[in-house]
Amino acid sequence: MIVAQQLLNGVVMGSLYVLVALGLTLVYGVLVQINFAHADIVTVGAFAAYFYMHVLGGSYLVAILVALLVGGALGWLINVAIFEPLRAKRSELLPLIATIGVSVMMQNGMLAWFGPVPYAFETQYSNEVLKFGGMFITWQNLLIITVSTIAIGLLYLFMRFTFLGKALRAVAQDRDTAGLMGINQSQVIMLTFVIASAFAGMGGAMLGPILVLTPFAGASVIVKAFAIVIIGGFGNMEGTILAGILVGLIESFTTQYLDPGWTDLVVFGLLLATLAFRPTGLIAESTEENV
Amino acid sequence: MSDGSSASIAHSAPRGPSPSALLQAGKLLAAVLAIAVLPLLFTDNYWQSTLIVCAINVLLALGLDLVLGYAGQLNLGQSAFYGLGAYISTLLITRLGVPYWGAFLLGMFGAGLAGVALSVFGVRLRGHYLAIASLGFAVITYQILLNWIGLTQGPLGIYAIPPPPPLALPGLPVIAFAHPANMFYLIAGFTLLAYLLLDAMLRSPIGEALTAVREDEISAASLGINCAAWKVFAFGIGAAFAGAAGCFYASFVGTLVPDAFFITESFTILAMVIVGGMGTLIGPVWGAILLTILPELLRGIGDLRLVLYGLALTLVVMLMPGGLVQAAQAILRRLGPRRAARSSP
Numbered sequence: 107m108i109v110a111q112q113l114l115n116g117v118v119m120g121s122l123y124v125l126v127a128l129g130l131t132l133v134y135g136v137l138v139q140i141n142f143a144h145a146d147i148v149t150v151g152a153f154a155a156y157f158y159m160h161v162l163g164g165s166y167l168v169a170i171l172v173a174l175l176v177g178g179a180l181g182w183l184i185n186v187a188i189f190e191p192l193r194a195k196r197s198e199l200l201p202l203i204a205t206i207g208v209s210v211m212m213q214n215g216m217l218a219w220f221g222p223v224p225y226a227f228e229t230q231y232s233n234e235v236l237k238f239g240g241m242f243i244t245w246q247n248l249l250i251i252t253v254s255t256i257a258i259g260l261l262y263l264f265m266r267f268t269f270l271g272k273a274l275r276a277v278a279q280d281r282d283t284a285g286l287m288g289i290n291q292s293q294v295i296m297l298t299f300v301i302a303s304a305f306a307g308m309g310g311a312m313l314g315p316i317l318v319l320t321p322f323a324g325a326s327v328i329v330k331a332f333a334i335v336i337i338g339g340f341g342n343m344e345g346t347i348l349a350g351i352l353v354g355l356i357e358s359f360t361t362q363y364l365d366p367g368w369t370d371l372v373v374f375g376l377l378l379a380t381l382a383f384r385p386t387g388l389i390a391e392s393t394e395e396n397v
Numbered sequence: 398m399s400d401g402s403s404a405s406i407a408h409s410a411p412r413g414p415s416p417s418a419l420l421q422a423g424k425l426l427a428a429v430l431a432i433a434v435l436p437l438l439f440t441d442n443y444w445q446s447t448l449i450v451c452a453i454n455v456l457l458a459l460g461l462d463l464v465l466g467y468a469g470q471l472n473l474g475q476s477a478f479y480g481l482g483a484y485i486s487t488l489l490i491t492r493l494g495v496p497y498w499g500a501f502l503l504g505m506f507g508a509g510l511a512g513v514a515l516s517v518f519g520v521r522l523r524g525h526y527l528a529i530a531s532l533g534f535a536v537i538t539y540q541i542l543l544n545w546i547g548l549t550q551g552p553l554g555i556y557a558i559p560p561p562p563p564l565a566l567p568g569l570p571v572i573a574f575a576h577p578a579n580m581f582y583l584i585a586g587f588t589l590l591a592y593l594l595l596d597a598m599l600r601s602p603i604g605e606a607l608t609a610v611r612e613d614e615i616s617a618a619s620l621g622i623n624c625a626a627w628k629v630f631a632f633g634i635g636a637a638f639a640g641a642a643g644c645f646y647a648s649f650v651g652t653l654v655p656d657a658f659f660i661t662e663s664f665t666i667l668a669m670v671i672v673g674g675m676g677t678l679i680g681p682v683w684g685a686i687l688l689t690i691l692p693e694l695l696r697g698i699g700d701l702r703l704v705l706y707g708l709a710l711t712l713v714v715m716l717m718p719g720g721l722v723q724a725a726q727a728i729l730r731r732l733g734p735r736r737a738a739r740s741s742p
Contacts, residue, residue, distance in 0.1 A: 134525070138525075140525060140528075188711070188715070191715060192714075192715070192718075195718055197718070198471075198525065199471065199671065200671075200714055200718050202528075203667065203668060203671045203710070203714050204710075204711050204714040204715060206664050206667070206668060206710065207668070207707045207708065207709075207710030207711030207712075207714065208707065208711055209707070210703060210704075210706060210707030210710065211703075211704050211707030211708055211711065212707075213703075213707075214700075214701070214702075214703035214704045214706075214707065215701075215704050217700065217703075218700035218701055218704065329532070329536055329660065332529050332532065333529075333533065335529075336526070336529050336530075336533075340525065340526070365544075367540070367543065367544040368540075368544065370536055370537070370540045371537060371540045371541070371544070374533040374536045374537045374540075375537065377529070377530075377533045378518070378530065378533055378534070378537070381518075381519075381522060381526065381529075381530045381533075382518060
């Protein structure tokens with residue numbers, strides 16, 4: 107029974123990691139760049155949801171939507187301010203460092219504004235427990251699984267079956283050829299950033315009640331998101347989804363059977379093992395297609 | 398990346414060795430004078446400690462610059478090597494009673510060895526993959542320092558780490574390193590030596606081999622250069638520099654907690670190298686000094702100081718992508734022709 111319960115907890119955490127990691131993987135697939143401020147979009151999403159609920163008195167479901175919109179807007183802004191101007195330089199380092207600066211700015215801006223004391227982010231679903239077959243799940247966790255599954259499913263359908271989704275994948279495969287086919291790269295890259303950041307914001311709204319909500323909340327998740335993206339294969343969407351769930355499971359089982367302090371050791375041990383034996387990712391089948 | 402090498406090429410222009418040698422000697426003299434005078438100008442404890450942190454950060458940045466700017470390896474593990482040097486030397490001193498300088502050498506060597514090990518493993522990874530692998534190494538090292546409580550006392554930390562033993566030179570008063578000014582002389586002197594050593598090395602064929610590996614691995618390999626070996630070499634030296642910085646840090650601060658070696662430290666060091674200008678040796682020196690002093694100068698404005706720091710970092714990257722030193726050189730070059738015209742016979 108403990109096994110089943112931990113399995114469930116692992117899937118809850120895992121699906122949130124997937125929401126955050128998918129954004130990193132999407133941006134990497136299309137741009138071969140890392141947005142280091144991705145973590146802080148998660149934090150901003152969490153705070154946006156918190157203030158929408160606790161100051162404006164809105165409902166949690168709408169708060170998730172608000173966080174999604176705020177995240178998307180931030181992604182747009184970061185692309186316009188940082189990635190767009192640096193694109194011509196074709197450097198893999200400069201955007202990384204510039205977004206480290208953005209991340210320092212955002213974290214300390216939030217620290218100055220919200221203070222270091224953790225916020226108690228509770229939703230109306232946090233304390234309602236559903237019991238079935240000897241297992242416990244809060245409505246909150248049920249909501250997390252449902253919303254993430256819908257969001258990930260919609261993204262998947264979008265990428266497979268819509269014109270824009272196909273354009274996005276085309277740019278990921280070969281930017282120059284896609285340009286020759288009449289696809290507007292800048293628009294596709296912008297779209298990628300908005301989707302990636304909207305997912306991060308939404309992830310933040312659902313991570314807020316789980317994590318200790320401080321201006322540094324996102325930073326604790328992002329390192330794991332990096333590990334997930336590598337384990338799943340940089341730019342590989344299916345791989346990222348599986349790796350995210352896997353890391354969530356590793357985390358819940360390590361906490362149960364070993365020691366909570368060991369989770370990062372196990373996750374990053376797996377990361378190094380992946381890099382040693384299968385550098386293209388655990389689930390990589392095709393190296394041509396990156397998203 | 399390629400523009401960075403122009404500085405070192407300009408320095409080692411083959412014709413007229415005497416003026417350039419003179420210039421080098423002048424710069425060296427200026428550096429020695431600056432190191433000698435600074436603790437006399439800033440006499441209070443706070444600024445002398447800041448000077449020491451500057452010297453430590455310069456050492457860290459130089460080590461990373463060798464790996465990143467010269468060998469072209471994106472290494473985010475510098476915080477781990479820094480921490481390994483600090484913990485290895487401290488544990489040798491406090492647990493086994495190893496003399497300070499013996500522990501120092503072993504700490505440096507241990508960190509260097511870890512660098513070689515990571516590099517041997519990471520040699521076939523490129524760009525962001527190596528970055529994340531080295532980041533993973535930094536996370537694992539941090540977690541071990543935090544969770545192996547029997548050895549490192551985890552978050553409780555190690556206290557009362559002694560400063561380096563006093564130096565008694567014949568005919569001179571005993572130099573006690575408990576005094577921050579003397580500690581600064583020691584660390585800054587070591588850092589200057591490290592700089593000169595790197596400079597000599599990079600002017601030798603070793604520097605050319607490293608640059609060749611950075612610019613184009615396939616061409617370098619076709620010329621008989623063993624790319625993997627050179628990358629491992631650079632990684633090892635860079636990590637040993639960080640290890641030395643860690644030994645100094647432990648004996649300067651006197652306490653060790655794992656949080657000092659969290660992965661954000663790697664990003665800070667990376668920012669120093671980039672802001673100063675990677676692929677030049679003097680760039681990371683200025684980058685480290687600036688990014689150490691700037692948060693201290695901004696202390697007056699309270700909560701928003703790190704916001705401004707982040708903004709400054711972003712703006713430098715956006716507006717001066719080659720770093721401060723390249724920007725300064727560009728300005729000098731623009732002023733240059735006029736000066737040359739005036740002074741030519």
